[in-house]
Amino acid sequence: MKQLYTFVRKEFLHVLRDKKTLLILFGLPVVQILIFGFALTNEVKHATVFVRDDAHDDASRALIERIDASQVFDVVFNGPANLDLIIPSGFANDLSHNGHASVQIITDASDPNRATTLSTYLTAIIADHQLDLSEMQGIPYLIRTTTRFTYNPQLKGAPNFVPGVMALVLMLVCVMMTSISIVREKELGTMEILLVSPFKPMMVIVAKVIPYLLLSIVNIISILLLSVFVLGLPINGSIPLLFSMSILFIITSLALGVLVSTIAATQQVAMLVSMMGMLLPTLLFSGFMFPIENMPLPLQLISNAIPAKWYYNIVKAVMIKGLGMDAIMKEAAILLGMSVLLTAISVRRFKVRLA
């Protein structure tokens, strides 16, 4: 036990001496939360709409005012805009006499996501306006459908990316840092000395992962504090549940880190494998950036093998939706299975390498 303490103390000295690592460890979560929170937002606010009003009548003016009054759009009459709206001449006449009128919406399809979002918003505003008009005319038996978002009603970005950032940061700290720190001992030749010593190989692994387990927990706390106090995103579910699930994910990632260290011969290789093999799939397949439902079936199947996907779903369920253990049984069981399997494989591989 005392030997383990000596070892863990040494690991902490390594981390504390290396200013760059320290910066990555504690700066990264902060920077990611701030970037995703304030820079990389896909919320739409104050998009510009260029309106060409060929009608110049009461009906067209009412519609333009309605659009301008919304938070989403600012109407402009010249210059480049995110969206064009063309109201043909005779708009009021068509509306009152024919009962229907057309407008044209032109979007910038070079950014399809934004174009779709904007045209959906604009169509919704026009539809709203149309309903109000028909109500004023007193048409009976009007069936009005309204969609209300109970999950994330303001369509904010934070509820989606905070769980994603948590998965990403934990993956980075646990897999990359752990594998690099083990491989460094191999490169330095200190691993040989450790193996010649009476210190058990199993204990080398334990001693190597303990510091990163603790640092990861510190990272989770800092991400959660930032998300609550800076982004105003509350933790709706049980905090102990959120933490125990996070620790389960950390253990899975640490096992992956040890596994990478048994494959990689140099620190550079360890870093590359962690980046390409772990971080990239986490970004692509956790559902945090790209919806998994939209992927082709083979990719959907691959995504099931990514631990971050299950963790991401758990964090969304517990933190955002405020659900309990019964809602995440499947995800938790999969994550538990992965962590047991990966730990077994990496410990075995670590030992085989020594034999």
Next chain:
Amino acid sequence: MTTKPIISVHGLTKTFGSFTAVDAISFDVAPGEIFGFLGANGAGKTTAMKMLCGLLSPTSGQARVAGFDLSTQTEDVKRRIGYMSQKFSLYEDLTVAENIQFYGGIYGLTLAEIKHKSIALATELGLTLEMNKLVRSLPLGWKQKIAFSVALLHDPAIVFLDEPTGGVDPVTRRQFWDLIYAAAHRGVTLFVTTHYMDEAEYCHRVSIMVDGAIKALDTPHALRKQFGVASMDEVFTLLARGAQRSAD
């Protein structure tokens, strides 16, 4: 030899698939002896040494190291041996004192013992002022001496030195051998692999491995006489010329 050997090897063999890296080697090493373990690259000396340190398990054969059976009492063997590799294997981002604390700690030394040893070591090597400096900032020769002292920290019966003087200038090498002699004088057995034939002359006895087998084993003086040459270098060349394996 009148005393009981500290290392006793009988028919030690290691095969990797169909390749026999170490082919039934046998030898004894006496306590306090400086035993030179020579061989060209790929001759199998690293594999043999790894087996003796408990890093590799032998395919067949027996060995007793420091009074314990290598196959069945590996943990006891590990407690009684020290190891220093050609990389000197200190943590560059830790201070000298922290390295000593760490290595002392994993061998289960108490804090008082570590403190006592650190002071003794600092005085012996003249490093009192450097104890709190990062290892990174020290010259190679000092790192080498510290690495050797660290390998001796837990008072092992045997220290295995794997090419301990690689990359060091001749003067520093000579000084390092003074440390080796001092350790041998205190009764520590030293098992040394080296590429430098002048260092082979410093050893009490020398074994030369060719193609996984020990082709010669005696004092440097006797070997020179046996082969009728003037230096160990020539002995080595004569033996290594017969090698079938190429260097790895």
